[in-house]
Amino acid sequence: MLDRDLAEEVLRAARARGGSFAELYVEERLGTSVRLDDGKVEEVTTGLDRGAGVRVGHGTSFGYAYSNRLDREALLHAAEAAAASVGDGGPGEVVDLRTLEPPVTHPALMDASEVPTERKADWVREADEMARALGPEIRQVTAVYGDSVQRVLVAASDGRWVEEVRPRIRLSVSAVAGRDDTIQTGFHGPAGLAGAEFIEANPPARTAEVAARRAIAMLDAVPAPAGETAVVLAPGMGGVLFHEAVGHPLEADIVDKEASVYRGRIGERLASEIVSGVDDATVPNAWGSFSFDDEGAPARRTVLFEDGVLRGWLYDRLRAEKDGVPSTGNGRRQSYAHPPIPRMTNTYILSGSSTPEEIVSGTERGVFVTALAGGQTNPATGDFVFGCAEAYLIERGETTTPVRGANLIGRAIEVMSSVDAIASDFDIWPGMCGKDGQGVPVGSGSPTLRISRITVGGTGA
Amino acid sequence: MPDLLDLCLAAVEVAEGDEQVEAFAEERSTTSVEAHRGEVEGLTFAESRGVGVRLISDGRLGFAHAADPSVDEVRDAVARARENAAVATPDPFNALPAAEPIEPLDGLFSQELASMTTDEKVPIALGMERAATTTDARVRKTEAVRYGDAVGAAAIASTEGVRAEYRGTGCWVVVVTLAEQEGDTQTGFSYRIARRVEDLDHDGVVVEAVERAARMLGATKPATARVPVLLDPVAASSFLGVLSDGLSAEAVQKQRSLFGPLVGEQVASDVLTVVDDGRLLDGPGAAPFDGEGVPTGRTELLSSGVLNGFLHNTYTARRGDTRSTGNAVRGYRSSPGVGTTNLFVRPGDRSFEQLLREAEGGVLVQDVTGVHSGANPISGEFSVGATGLRISGGGLGQPVREMTIASTIPEMLQSVAALGSELRWFSAVGVPSILLGEMTLAGV
Numbered sequence: 069m070l071d072r073d074l075a076e077e078v079l080r081a082a083r084a085r086g087g088s089f090a091e092l093y094v095e096e097r098l099g100t101s102v103r104l105d106d107g108k109v110e111e112v113t114t115g116l117d118r119g120a121g122v123r124v125g126h127g128t129s130f131g132y133a134y135s136n137r138l139d140r141e142a143l144l145h146a147a148e149a150a151a152a153s154v155g156d157g158g159p160g161e162v163v164d165l166r167t168l169e170p171p172v173t174h175p176a177l178m179d180a181s182e183v184p185t186e187r188k189a190d191w192v193r194e195a196d197e198m199a200r201a202l203g204p205e206i207r208q209v210t211a212v213y214g215d216s217v218q219r220v221l222v223a224a225s226d227g228r229w230v231e232e233v234r235p236r237i238r239l240s241v242s243a244v245a246g247r248d249d250t251i252q253t254g255f256h257g258p259a260g261l262a263g264a265e266f267i268e269a270n271p272p273a274r275t276a277e278v279a280a281r282r283a284i285a286m287l288d289a290v291p292a293p294a295g296e297t298a299v300v301l302a303p304g305m306g307g308v309l310f311h312e313a314v315g316h317p318l319e320a321d322i323v324d325k326e327a328s329v330y331r332g333r334i335g336e337r338l339a340s341e342i343v344s345g346v347d348d349a350t351v352p353n354a355w356g357s358f359s360f361d362d363e364g365a366p367a368r369r370t371v372l373f374e375d376g377v378l379r380g381w382l383y384d385r386l387r388a389e390k391d392g393v394p395s396t397g398n399g400r401r402q403s404y405a406h407p408p409i410p411r412m413t414n415t416y417i418l419s420g421s422s423t424p425e426e427i428v429s430g431t432e433r434g435v436f437v438t439a440l441a442g443g444q445t446n447p448a449t450g451d452f453v454f455g456c457a458e459a460y461l462i463e464r465g466e467t468t469t470p471v472r473g474a475n476l477i478g479r480a481i482e483v484m485s486s487v488d489a490i491a492s493d494f495d496i497w498p499g500m501c502g503k504d505g506q507g508v509p510v511g512s513g514s515p516t517l518r519i520s521r522i523t524v525g526g527t528g529a
Numbered sequence: 530m531p532d533l534l535d536l537c538l539a540a541v542e543v544a545e546g547d548e549q550v551e552a553f554a555e556e557r558s559t560t561s562v563e564a565h566r567g568e569v570e571g572l573t574f575a576e577s578r579g580v581g582v583r584l585i586s587d588g589r590l591g592f593a594h595a596a597d598p599s600v601d602e603v604r605d606a607v608a609r610a611r612e613n614a615a616v617a618t619p620d621p622f623n624a625l626p627a628a629e630p631i632e633p634l635d636g637l638f639s640q641e642l643a644s645m646t647t648d649e650k651v652p653i654a655l656g657m658e659r660a661a662t663t664t665d666a667r668v669r670k671t672e673a674v675r676y677g678d679a680v681g682a683a684a685i686a687s688t689e690g691v692r693a694e695y696r697g698t699g700c701w702v703v704v705v706t707l708a709e710q711e712g713d714t715q716t717g718f719s720y721r722i723a724r725r726v727e728d729l730d731h732d733g734v735v736v737e738a739v740e741r742a743a744r745m746l747g748a749t750k751p752a753t754a755r756v757p758v759l760l761d762p763v764a765a766s767s768f769l770g771v772l773s774d775g776l777s778a779e780a781v782q783k784q785r786s787l788f789g790p791l792v793g794e795q796v797a798s799d800v801l802t803v804v805d806d807g808r809l810l811d812g813p814g815a816a817p818f819d820g821e822g823v824p825t826g827r828t829e830l831l832s833s834g835v836l837n838g839f840l841h842n843t844y845t846a847r848r849g850d851t852r853s854t855g856n857a858v859r860g861y862r863s864s865p866g867v868g869t870t871n872l873f874v875r876p877g878d879r880s881f882e883q884l885l886r887e888a889e890g891g892v893l894v895q896d897v898t899g900v901h902s903g904a905n906p907i908s909g910e911f912s913v914g915a916t917g918l919r920i921s922g923g924g925l926g927q928p929v930r931e932m933t934i935a936s937t938i939p940e941m942l943q944s945v946a947a948l949g950s951e952l953r954w955f956s957a958v959g960v961p962s963i964l965l966g967e968m969t970l971a972g973v
Contacts, residue, residue, distance in 0.1 A: 478931075
């Protein structure tokens with residue numbers, strides 16, 4: 069994407085006034101999306117985005133400048149602007165750039181950009197037909213297909229030269245079901261770091277079926293009971309909770325700002341001893357995976373909790389240098405328009421020894437959550453809240469009536485310490501994680517697990 | 530670099546036959562300064578521009594966009610939009626709007642802000658960080674202190690004769706403080722936005738962020754009770770965002786709005802008037818024309834609780850046999866949807882002190898979490914987490930946390946009892962304090 073001599077020239081300009089390092093990030097992204105809504109292929113879009121960002125680090129501070137022009141003049145202008153934030157040091161060194169080999173690759177078998185757009189339009193039509201075939205209750209269907217190929221180049225003053233091509237693909241379906249005055253929604257959207265073969269493995273009709281059945285099932289829902297109860301989380305859902313409530317406070321920028329409930333507590337038991345959790349960018353072809361992070365650090369697996377004991381933080385380059393440790397490869401950014409910050413990749417709770425049947429049958433009374441709607445957490449206090457998109461009552465060891473309007477509310481350490489059973493039916497859910505105005509693709513995984521006590525907010529008795 | 534309007538015209542010139550072609554171009558330069566522990570932690574400069582091309586042929590819509598394109602790349606984008614249109618389902622309501630006279634809107638652009646240097650911006654962030662960590666002994670740290678600004682321009686041209694452009698400026702400050710006492714940590718958020726840097730209230734944002742963190746120290750989880758709820762503007766703004774989803778004609782036509790069949794009905798308490806005004810300079814969403822070149826205007830969506838109608842772009846207006854309200858909302862990367870410009874609740878007549886007296890025995894809710902995951906904009910049901918303070922003796926008392934409020938949007942709209950007199954803007958949403966009748970706050 070860029071000539072090495074020009075990259076070196078830009079890095080030298082960026083280090084004109086010193087700083088601890090300079091880095092150039094160049095990105096090009098070509099994407100196609102097809103949106104079906106209201107029975108019509110409403111919009112077909114193609115987009116080309118590209119740009120470059122130059123960063124100069126000094127301590128935990130940085131200067132960052134970007135442009136969506138890639139010519140020499142624009143890049144040198146960005147380098148000067150980024151350098152201006154550093155004090156008046158002398159010029160810093162730029163080591164000869166050399167290519168780093170990826171520790172893991174996530175190849176696309178079938179390039180999605182080679183698939184005719186007409187075929188992609190058929191995929192969303194198949195999803196629409198399947199969802200509507202499931203019952204007269206389905207009133208509305210939205211199916212969105214998207215693929216993109218992101219080409220990334222990272223060059224830095226320590227000599228790293230990293231190039232990566234990241235193909236991403238997703239087909240998601242939202243269904244609206246109605247009966248009389250009751251309206252409910254269902255969503256499902258598998259996604260991968262892969263090519264068009266991903267759609268073959270995750271057929272649009274199956275995605276539509278999951279979304280539509282979810283919406284229809286919830287039409288019979290009664291208001292969720294409010295109060296403390298046991299909650300069983302279906303595969304993947306424990307990962308969503310782990311990501312929000314535990315993962316964010318383990319990001320090193322939040323720890324560094326003393327805004328993490330886990331700060332200073334590595335080595336302590338802060339979760340039930342059956343909880344082990346990791347962040348892992350090497351999971352093959354997973355939505356949150358890559359070969360290198362957006363600072364050119366190799367993808368890796370980082371242990372966060374081991375048998376309930378807190379083991380470590382998620383580092384980007386700035387925070388790792390401050391703490392004198394290697395980056396964990398968690399420096400990510402939404403695009404060239406954003407400086408990298410510590411972010412999760414695929415974050416998950418490892419499998420345990422129970423079975424899902426044992427867990428449900430061993431629960432006298434509780435709520436079984438099959439889909440969370442997303443959540444919010446305050447990393448400083450560990451307080452979190454999650455909406456439930458699909459949930460059922462558990463009565464005398466059996467899943468019974470669907471419940472609506474439920475949310476889970478609690479504090480990270482207490483809730484993780486209350487996990488009393490984990491199965492081995494592991495699943496990973498793709499999502500977009502937002503932080504500081506930047507969205508990045510992440511995976512959240514877990515087997516079926518149970519929290520012995522947690523507050524459920526709801527309108528029922 | 531080619532002029533924005535010239536880039537748009539380059540797209541229009543290559544339209545073929547009966548095709549309708551529209552190009553929308555934007556450019557923006559932004560600066561952001563983050564301060565932490567007395568130093569500049571991050572300094573970010575950005576320059577970006579792009580063009581989005583919409584093409585309609587035989588009722589089929591295609592779209593393509595490109596970042597910082599040359600004239601040739603804009604023409605390529607037209608070709609790609611044409612290929613994309615060929616795949617789409619024909620829809621007789623797809624059409625570009627005819628050109629209408631656009632009244633200029635003065636005051637969107639501040640030359641002072643556009644010519645400010647970084648050296649003048651850095652002290653704003655540093656000063657706020659220093660003030661935030663030195664005014665209260667319990668607040669010595671910050672989670673985020675940021676100053677940001679943007680100088681931008683937009684242009685649009687179409688085969689239907691639309692030719693328009695404007696430029697604008699904006700600046701904002703965000704402060705998130707950490708209060709600590711006896712092992713307890715609380716955070717306090719505050720935010721201000723303005724068009725001109727001299728209108729930005731740095732002192733106010735700091736005082737508020739410090740106060741909001743410090744007063745939550747020692748918060749406990751209350752027993753479940755049914756009490757009056759006073760939403761402060763921060764909390765109220767979250768709910769207005771959810772409400773706005775249901776006020777778009779797009780949501781109504783696609784049966785995704787709970788307000789669809791309710792035009793002319795009393796959907797809310799008669800103290801509630803909700804307005805969208807794309808020409809109101811106080812709000813950051815002001816512009817002379819919308820994302821399709823249609824002049825912006827004022828739409829009273831709820832008048833004293835009665836639902837008047839919905840927000841429209843050209844597509845929904847044609848489909849609903851009405852006129853666009855100038856609410857086509859977009860960036861260059863997407864074709865126009867329907868959205869709000871500046872959406873606000875018309876303030877009432879109560880001072881904050883009066884509201885506290887009327888909410889005696891209740892709770893001031895200062896933050897709600899999980900509104901977007903916990904509220905279903907279609908069914909109107911929601912269940913959200915809340916933190917706040919008890920109200921007693923006409924003042925604020927014990928802080929409370931880990932509460933949930935569960936209700937429905939229609940019930941909540943009907944329960945609005947009184948409104949504060951001060952309107953606060955959060956991005957393009959404006960709200961006063963809102964006193965609700967009794968609601969169930971679930972705790973232990």
